[in-house]
Amino acid sequence: MTATTHAEHEEIAKSKQDGEALTWEDLTKMKLTWRVAQETLRMVPPIFGSFRRALEDIEFDGYVIPKGWQVFWAPCVTHMDPGIYHEPTKFEPSRFDNHAAAARPPYSFVAFGGGPRICPAMELARVETLVTMHYLVRHFRWRLCCGEKDNTFVRDPLPSPVNGLPVELDHIAPLRCS
Numbered sequence: 001m002t003a004t005t006h007a008e009h010e011e012i013a014k015s016k017q018d019g020e021a022l023t024w025e026d027l028t029k030m031k032l033t034w035r036v037a038q039e040t041l042r043m044v045p046p047i048f049g050s051f052r053r054a055l056e057d058i059e060f061d062g063y064v065i066p067k068g069w070q071v072f073w074a075p076c077v078t079h080m081d082p083g084i085y086h087e088p089t090k091f092e093p094s095r096f097d098n099h100a101a102a103a104r105p106p107y108s109f110v111a112f113g114g115g116p117r118i119c120p121a122m123e124l125a126r127v128e129t130l131v132t133m134h135y136l137v138r139h140f141r142w143r144l145c146c147g148e149k150d151n152t153f154v155r156d157p158l159p160s161p162v163n164g165l166p167v168e169l170d171h172i173a174p175l176r177c178s
């Protein structure tokens with residue numbers, strides 16, 4: 001989280017009484033925070049992929065996928081395509097600015113899947129992420145305890161931090177959630 005993202009939460013907190021719950025409107029103001037979350041989901045999509053069945057013969061990139069065949073789609077293939085995301089290995093939340101996102105082809109961000117079977121809890125996941133991040137940055141300072149080289153993950157098949165990702169948390173403000 002950058003200082004600007006942090007400021008987004010301070011601004012929301014200013015309008016609140018001590019212990020007052022977040023509202024739907026507050027969540028709509030967490031634009032930078034959601035960009036950080038989306039960029040994280042782009043670089044490390046929790047779901048590795050899923051299957052689709054070809055409903056008709058499809059030609060793709062010179063190959064024919066016959067009707068009835070199963071196809072495995074994997075978000076990281078799309079998310080790491082330099083033709084879609086410039087320097088895809090770089091963490092750059094501004095990729096999700098409205099302007100930049102609108103310039104990309106459809107189905108460029110598929111951490112939640114796409115089409116009729118898209119994750120039905122996508123909005124719930126967004127709310128949970130934003131609320132968690134709000135309380136985390138408002139009430140705690142945290143520090144990664146592992147070195148940069150140990151700060152990596154494996155897939156089993158969900159991404160899982162190799163060393164458990166120990167963090168040191170300092171409680172900096174009273175946490176009274178209603």
Ligand code: HEM
Nearest residue numbers: 046047050110111112113114115117118119120121124125
């Ligand atoms: C960051 C959080 C989450 C991510 C990245 C995520 C991602 C996904 C993906 C990629 C799919 C497959 C979509 C497709 O095949 O097109 C999926 C399906 C699904 N997700 Fe999520 N999900 C998240 C959170 C949740 C939560 C919190 C719930 C339930 C409370 C949930 C319930 C489901 C269900 C039931 C399906 C199956 C939908 C179907 O097959 O029609 N997901 N999710």
